[in-house]
Amino acid sequence: MDLDALRSFVAFVDTGSFTRAAKQIHRTQGAISMQMKKLEEDLGHSLFIKEGRNLLLTEKGKKLVSYARKIVSLHDEAVGEFSTLQNHRPLTIGCPDDYVDSVLADLLEIIHAQYPTLHLKVLCDSSTKLREYIDNGDIDLAILTRAPDKEEGYILRHDKGLWVHGGFPELVEKETIPLVLYDEDCKFHTAAIDGLDKMGRLHDLICTSSSSATLKTLLKRGLGLGTLASSSLTEGLYPLENKNMPPLPAVDIVLAVSPIPHPLFGVTQTVNLSSEYYAQDAKIA
Incomplete structure (x- = not known):
């Protein structure tokens, strides 16, 4: 089996999209399609099945995933x-x-x-933007809120959404609830708006932002109520005790690695790092 084809296969599994996989591997979608056909010929089994507009893995395709990850990981480990x-x-x-x-x-x-001598560089942005940077090869690793129904990344933490206030819990009693929320691509944003609509509760979206610092400042000024992952609570922010609010979804925080990894930090190192972090986080929790 061709290593590049396996890397393309893993990229498809992680992203759920040949379009994103093609960007990550720096190949055309046509080239990846040919790789997948050759992979199926080498194995003698179909790896994909189409359901509506979605391309899903067959049972043989699902079995190949763990082998492909191990082979790519072992290669990157050897290079490193x-x-x-x-x-x-x-x-x-x-x-x-x-x-x-x-x-x-x-x-x-x-x-x-x-x-200890490796130079680290940090870029802060939304999970949506960070996926684009990963696709374009602009970053090596990304901490992300895992996208629904995707297998992207390696788990760092299981978390949950909370309704929060900045010292002004009485805002929940307003006839029209003021809101300060993350941008529309945030799972909590959609759940909050849809949930309030279904409950028939009036709401006024005061501000949206991708900046955590901005939203937290506005919450502490009493401009509205917000939604955060429980791990993102900081001093001066409090869970809303009032239960007459729509539930927010659970989220998985994961570590994603570029399919073309840093020479010293490939899939193996990423898996080990996420496992060490998850074990450490579980002990603290």
């Missing part, structure tokens, strides 16, 4: 083993700013302990 820190570019990590305190800081400590 014979690399040195000299003359290598920084390891660039993307992170939504609401996870900086709760996730990123601990993750950087673990990386620095293992690679």
